[in-house]
Amino acid sequence: xxxxxxxxxxxxxxxxxxxxxxxxxxxxxxxxxxxxxxxxxxxxxxxxxxxxxxxxxxxxxxxxxxxxxxxxxxxxxxxxxxxxxxxxxxxxxxxxxxxxxxxxxxxxxxxxxxxxxxxxxxxxxxxxxxxxxxxxxxxxxxxxxxxxxxxxxxxxx
Numbered sequence: 001x002x003x004x005x006x007x008x009x010x011x012x013x014x015x016x017x018x019x020x021x022x023x024x025x026x027x028x029x030x031x032x033x034x035x036x037x038x039x040x041x042x043x044x045x046x047x048x049x050x051x052x053x054x055x056x057x058x059x060x061x062x063x064x065x066x067x068x069x070x071x072x073x074x075x076x077x078x079x080x081x082x083x084x085x086x087x088x089x090x091x092x093x094x095x096x097x098x099x100x101x102x103x104x105x106x107x108x109x110x111x112x113x114x115x116x117x118x119x120x121x122x123x124x125x126x127x128x129x130x131x132x133x134x135x136x137x138x139x140x141x142x143x144x145x146x147x148x149x150x151x152x153x154x155x156x157x
Contacts, residue, residue, distance in 0.1 A: 001033075002026040003056050004080045004143040006136070007048025008151035019043030020155030022147040023056035034060070035147075037154040048151065049083035050116040057123040077129045082136025082144055090131045095121050 004024050011017040022037035036055060040048065056079070081087050089095055095117060098104070103111045111117065123129065134144050 001076065002078050002080065002143075003053075003060075004134075004147045005049070005052035005056055005086075006082060006144065006147040006151045007045060007050075007052050008148065008155050009043060009045045009048055010155060012045045015042065017041070017043055018155050019045070019048040019051075020151040020153070021048045021052035021055060022150030022154060023052050024143060024147050024150070025056070025060065026143060035150065037147075037150040039154045039157055046083070046085050047113055047116060049081065049086050050113055050120060052147070052151065053079060053081065053086060054116060054119050057120065057127075061123060061127055077127055078132055079129055080132045080134050080141075080144065082134050082148075084133060087131045087133040089117070090124060090129070091133075095124070 002025070004026065005022070007019060007021045009017050009019040019040045020037060021040070022035070024035040025033040027033050036059060038051075038055065040051065043051070061077075094105075097106070098111045098117070099121075103114050105111050134141050136144060137148060139145060
């Protein structure tokens, strides 16, 4: 299963920022299975990137996390994301260090967006998720462009 995610924010870092998130699930025939998007006021770009991945997981695999008798469910999922922040967290295992260090980063500061990471990490632990970094907004990847447009539309609503 392929999932593309993206977030978009206007006035990033300001109190009146407006964020949008989006995801699309693609089948092997390059057809859309499902997509969704939403808007969040007062959000940062990193929060929207994370929210897009979280919403894709919660809305499509939420029941898996609820199953207590099954410690690991193999659903091969590829999540394509243009956020180095999200992708590198899993490719470089930042999250394991954060958990081990009481949610402090390498600078001994509190990890940003801990509440969002705590929603996403259980899916990574229980599902077979492979994060793939894509170049954002270059026109090279039609599905990245698609979710970017959805996230921007959500932000503008």
